[in-house]
Amino acid sequence: MALRRFRFRRKKEMPDGLWMKCQGCNQLVFKKIVEEHLSVCPECNFHFTIPAQKRIELLLDAGTFQERYADMTSIDPLGFKDRITYAERLSAEQEKTGLKEAALVGTGKIEGRQIMFGVTDFNFLAGSLGSVMGEKITRIVEEAQEEGLSLVIVSGSGGGARMQEGALSLTQMAKTSAAIARFHDAGGLYISILTNPCMAGVMASFASLGDVVIAEPKALIGFTGPRVIRQTIQAELPEGFQRSEFLLEHGLIDMIVNRKTLKKEVARLLNYLAPAS
Amino acid sequence: MINDGLPFEKPILDLARKIEELENNPSAKEKDLETLGQLRKMYDDLRREIYAKLTPWERVLVARHPQRPQTSDYLALMVDDFVELHGDRAFRDDVAIITGLGKIDGKRFLIVGHQKGKTTRERLSRSFGCPYPEGYRKALVKMKLAEKCGLPILTLIDTPGAHPGIGAEERGQAQAIAANLYELARLKTPIICIIIGEGGSGGALGIAVGDKLSILENAYYSVISPEGCAAILWKNAENAPQAAAALHLTAKDLLELEIVDEVLQEPLGGAHRDPEKTAQTVKEAILRYLGELQPLSTQELLERRYKKYRHLGRFLEGAREVTL
Ligand SMILES: [Zn+2]
Numbered sequence: 001m002a003l004r005r006f007r008f009r010r011k012k013e014m015p016d017g018l019w020m021k022c023q024g025c026n027q028l029v030f031k032k033i034v035e036e037h038l039s040v041c042p043e044c045n046f047h048f049t050i051p052a053q054k055r056i057e058l059l060l061d062a063g064t065f066q067e068r069y070a071d072m073t074s075i076d077p078l079g080f081k082d083r084i085t086y087a088e089r090l091s092a093e094q095e096k097t098g099l100k101e102a103a104l105v106g107t108g109k110i111e112g113r114q115i116m117f118g119v120t121d122f123n124f125l126a127g128s129l130g131s132v133m134g135e136k137i138t139r140i141v142e143e144a145q146e147e148g149l150s151l152v153i154v155s156g157s158g159g160g161a162r163m164q165e166g167a168l169s170l171t172q173m174a175k176t177s178a179a180i181a182r183f184h185d186a187g188g189l190y191i192s193i194l195t196n197p198c199m200a201g202v203m204a205s206f207a208s209l210g211d212v213v214i215a216e217p218k219a220l221i222g223f224t225g226p227r228v229i230r231q232t233i234q235a236e237l238p239e240g241f242q243r244s245e246f247l248l249e250h251g252l253i254d255m256i257v258n259r260k261t262l263k264k265e266v267a268r269l270l271n272y273l274a275p276a277s
Numbered sequence: 278m279i280n281d282g283l284p285f286e287k288p289i290l291d292l293a294r295k296i297e298e299l300e301n302n303p304s305a306k307e308k309d310l311e312t313l314g315q316l317r318k319m320y321d322d323l324r325r326e327i328y329a330k331l332t333p334w335e336r337v338l339v340a341r342h343p344q345r346p347q348t349s350d351y352l353a354l355m356v357d358d359f360v361e362l363h364g365d366r367a368f369r370d371d372v373a374i375i376t377g378l379g380k381i382d383g384k385r386f387l388i389v390g391h392q393k394g395k396t397t398r399e400r401l402s403r404s405f406g407c408p409y410p411e412g413y414r415k416a417l418v419k420m421k422l423a424e425k426c427g428l429p430i431l432t433l434i435d436t437p438g439a440h441p442g443i444g445a446e447e448r449g450q451a452q453a454i455a456a457n458l459y460e461l462a463r464l465k466t467p468i469i470c471i472i473i474g475e476g477g478s479g480g481a482l483g484i485a486v487g488d489k490l491s492i493l494e495n496a497y498y499s500v501i502s503p504e505g506c507a508a509i510l511w512k513n514a515e516n517a518p519q520a521a522a523a524l525h526l527t528a529k530d531l532l533e534l535e536i537v538d539e540v541l542q543e544p545l546g547g548a549h550r551d552p553e554k555t556a557q558t559v560k561e562a563i564l565r566y567l568g569e570l571q572p573l574s575t576q577e578l579l580e581r582r583y584k585k586y587r588h589l590g591r592f593l594e595g596a597r598e599v600t601l
């Protein structure tokens with residue numbers, strides 16, 4: 001009770017929008033400080049979701065990202081309507097994020113080395129996998145193979161396969177996985193980076209299929225969402241359930257890397273596993 | 278028929294009851310027999326009429342009918358000399374998926390199928406046909422055996438979805454499904470997949486990647502359960518009928534979207550009204566597919582399988598609508 005009053009007072013003293021609540025520690029943290037720390041909570045090291053563009057800036061050498069298939073957008077193949085139409089939802093998401101779709105793909109450099117790169121943006125319809133994301137990922141996997149490049153994909157998706165495209169979304173899981181299988185068979189190297197949250201159809205396909213799988217700290221990662229599991233088993237979930245540390249402990253990922261050192265670590269892995277000839 | 282009816286079957290059941298009454302009436306007159314004939318004709322017409330225009334949600338109910346034939350029924354009705362193989366060689370035997378060797382019309386197959394269970398006890402032991410990661414891993418271990426020994430693979434899909442729970446997450450549910458999608462794309466043997474009941478999302482897809490994917494008339498295949506979709510998008514699970522329609526999850530929808538290769542007709546009133554006839558239809562389809570796939574070289578087979586999935590997806594590129 002005392003704490004709540006304290007927080008309230010503190011918040012009231014400050015102009016709106018300067019503070020944000022951390023999902024990791026539930027504390028109010030100063031927004032500016034978080035931003036200065038690459039959107040990482042200074043109190044608990046929770047890694048906030050960041051836009052795709054920001055991820056490109058953090059991971060790739062400045063100005064090296066060459067986007068491919070930038071003019072690819074979703075259509076509404078089913079004429080899907082819930083309370084609003086899919087088309088309306090798409091426009092709203094485009095307006096909100098400034099993106100055309102939930103994935104950006106292309107080439108770029110990490111410490112001078114050319115790679116094939118993809119990133120999904122959680123802010124666009126929860127980073128869900130539809131025909132566009134499936135096609136973009138599949139194309140860059142195929143092109144990484146053709147162009148002899150290593151592949152790095154940063155995944156973050158709360159929704160998994162996108163409901164509004166029905167089973168077409170579901171089949172994108174099979175499509176991307178089949179492309180990765182070919183890429184691996186041809187000797188290609190794929191580093192998958194999991195960010196908060198990474199769930200369901202995305203996690204049950206391309207995000208899981210890296211030769212090396214890295215997660216940012218405390219990211220929610222899994223198949224079924226925690227809310228559904230809680231409802232199903234009618235019990236509270238264990239502390240830290242489905243977080244990166246839980247996955248590491250259960251042998252499901254290779255390593256957890258802080259955002260601050262992520263680029264360096266990826267470069268180190270590339271140097272080990274696919275040294276430039 | 279009278280006691281296991283679905284809500285929309287009520288008019289049919291009422292009529293069936295009337296016919297039964299007349300049939301059992303010892304003091305029936307000539308006139309009554311005439312009426313009986315008319316009623317029987319009405320009964321057939323009514324069934325045909327009602328089943329011809331089932332809503333997507335009603336089809337979901339048929340797909341979930343407790344008496345609907347399951348993998349075990351197909352094993353009994355169309356497979357000879359079945360040898361069940363258990364376990365994932367790592368953790369546990371997940372019986373939500375049955376795996377084993379069997380002959381269909383003398384042809385050897387590895388068979389993998391979801392099994393929901395029939396009695397309460399069986400349903401519980403099979404976790405209602407919702408596999409754990411070890412179920413997907415068991416399927417994969419056996420499918421690799423089939424690849425090595427040159428057996429074609431038949432998968433029968435019938436699950437509400439992969440099991441949602443703590444243990445399933447601890448053991449990598451997402452990773453297990455992903456591994457199957459990856460491996461099924463490259464297994465060097467023909468794979469025939471048939472959705473016999475519920476095709477629930479990733480839990481179905483985990484054994485539904487192959488050279489042929491067909492679906493029974495009243496089965497469904499969906500990215501999410503209608504209830505789950507309704508809970509998220511309508512904020513109310515009771516909107517499941519609307520969600521079922523919006524998701525385009527029926528056999529006919531999936532054929533139009535080119536996601537399935539063929540819709541296999543069910544007997545009037547659904548597969549559970551005549552399991553023998555349904556199994557016969559499924560068996561004929563399997564043999565037909567095998568005849569088509571077996572002459573292909575491994576390279577042709579894998580190339581065709583890759584293209585089958587590569588071509589799925591609809592979007593705009595610039596102003597151009599792309600259907601792959
Ligand atoms: Zn925090």
